[in-house]
Amino acid sequence: MFDAFERFFSAFFIFLLIACSFFYFYRGSSREEKQEKVLMRAFGVFWLFIALTRIFFYFIDYFLAGYYTGNIDAIFQTYDVDNYILLYFYLYLYLFDFISLLGLCVIYIWSSFRSKRESRAISYVMAIGYILLSIGWALEIFFIKNVSPFPRVVPPILLTIGVLITLSPFFGYFELFNKLIVRIVIFVVIGFVVVFLVLTLVFNLQLDVLSIIIILVSVSLLILVTVYIIFSVVRRQERESEIRKEEIQDTIKMFTRPVNININDVKMYREKGLCLVCKNRISRLTYVCPECETLYCYKCSSALSNLENMCWVCETPFDESKASKKESTSDEEVIID
Amino acid sequence: MAEFIELILILLIIFLAIPFIISALISIWVYRDSKKKRLNSFIWVLTVWIIPFFIGLILYLRARD
Numbered sequence: 001m002f003d004a005f006e007r008f009f010s011a012f013f014i015f016l017l018i019a020c021s022f023f024y025f026y027r028g029s030s031r032e033e034k035q036e037k038v039l040m041r042a043f044g045v046f047w048l049f050i051a052l053t054r055i056f057f058y059f060i061d062y063f064l065a066g067y068y069t070g071n072i073d074a075i076f077q078t079y080d081v082d083n084y085i086l087l088y089f090y091l092y093l094y095l096f097d098f099i100s101l102l103g104l105c106v107i108y109i110w111s112s113f114r115s116k117r118e119s120r121a122i123s124y125v126m127a128i129g130y131i132l133l134s135i136g137w138a139l140e141i142f143f144i145k146n147v148s149p150f151p152r153v154v155p156p157i158l159l160t161i162g163v164l165i166t167l168s169p170f171f172g173y174f175e176l177f178n179k180l181i182v183r184i185v186i187f188v189v190i191g192f193v194v195v196f197l198v199l200t201l202v203f204n205l206q207l208d209v210l211s212i213i214i215i216l217v218s219v220s221l222l223i224l225v226t227v228y229i230i231f232s233v234v235r236r237q238e239r240e241s242e243i244r245k246e247e248i249q250d251t252i253k254m255f256t257r258p259v260n261i262n263i264n265d266v267k268m269y270r271e272k273g274l275c276l277v278c279k280n281r282i283s284r285l286t287y288v289c290p291e292c293e294t295l296y297c298y299k300c301s302s303a304l305s306n307l308e309n310m311c312w313v314c315e316t317p318f319d320e321s322k323a324s325k326k327e328s329t330s331d332e333e334v335i336i337d
Numbered sequence: 338m339a340e341f342i343e344l345i346l347i348l349l350i351i352f353l354a355i356p357f358i359i360s361a362l363i364s365i366w367v368y369r370d371s372k373k374k375r376l377n378s379f380i381w382v383l384t385v386w387i388i389p390f391f392i393g394l395i396l397y398l399r400a401r402d
Binding site for chain 1: 348356360378379380381383387388389392400
């Protein structure tokens with residue numbers, strides 16, 4: 001019955017719960033709005049209550065059986081009134097916590113649909129954390145624990161991961177996450193839990209070698225496919241952002257003057273009816289430089305007249321009423337001199 | 338053994354159903370009332386839900402007055 005790993009993770013979970021409750025109390029005291037303060041402190045009380053419940057569960061065996069058994073259903077077979085009172089309290093606390101965790105799952109799933117865009121990611125993450133906590137808690141109910149095919153260490157591990165996930169919004173900038181990243185996070189967490197449960201099942205059940213190999217191969221394939229999907233999505237996202245960046249750079253580059261423009265280039269552009277700036281064929285409105293007869297499309301000429309206000313070839317101003325870049329630089333030079 | 342399982346099931350239904358129904362009813366009432374009183378309903382529903390032994394409800398009743 002005694003499992004050292006289970007005991008270790010249970011103790012670690014209690015430690016995490018206490019740390020978590022103190023953290024919430026601390027956050028509550030630093031909040032300025034009264035209602036937020038109340039909520040933070042409420043969460044502090046909640047985690048502390050669960051920690052105390054766990055401590056109660058941890059030691060109840062010692063009171064009931066005199067030594068650690070981890071087998072609560074044996075108590076049902078004894079007809080001692082004190083034991084039944086303790087058991088009643090045990091069940092009440094256990095189910096109260098379970099219902100609270102389930103309720104928090106529902107509330108956060110509901111708020112992930114209803115809340116603002118920037119806090120939706122936080123709601124999703126919190127919902128995942130509470131779902132893991134609920135699964136871990138449900139697997140620890142004594143009569144499920146006894147018939148469960150999972151090793152006894154699995155529920156405390158799930159509980160520990162759940163608490164860490166519910167704490168993560170305090171340390172990460174989840175409001176900056178877009179929909180895609182949130183989906184990937186959800187996918188990875190659910191995938192990790194499924195793989196973890198499958199692997200523990202494989203090693204816990206006494207299967208023949210062939211079925212173990214089949215399960216391991218299928219799980220490995222699942223992991224590979226998952227990793228491939230994630231990487232391809234991330235790469236696609238990166239490529240899209242690069243293209244967008246290149247487009248922006250090109251657009252900016254479009255309005256930077258080329259270093260060497262010779263008369264042949266200008267002739268070629270004029271003959272082909274291309275704009276010197278954007279290199280597109282000019283179809284409708286055209287601007288022709290009165291000095292060098294260089295062609296500009298309407299969009300580029302108006303953009304250039306706002307930017308530097310001079311022809312790229314002969315430096316004649318597009319708009320006489322505006323200051324050109326050449327004039328302004330020469331003015332500056334005069335001032336400096 | 339069958340009697341034992343039956344007892345567990347009855348106990349479970351009672352233990353699960355009663356606190357759940359009471360908590361759900363209180364939460365619904367808090368949600369509606371906090372909206373009427375223009376308080377943050379999300380915060381107060383969470384507070385009432387997670388603080389055990391109806392302490393959350395007492396806090397809410399104090400806050401609304």
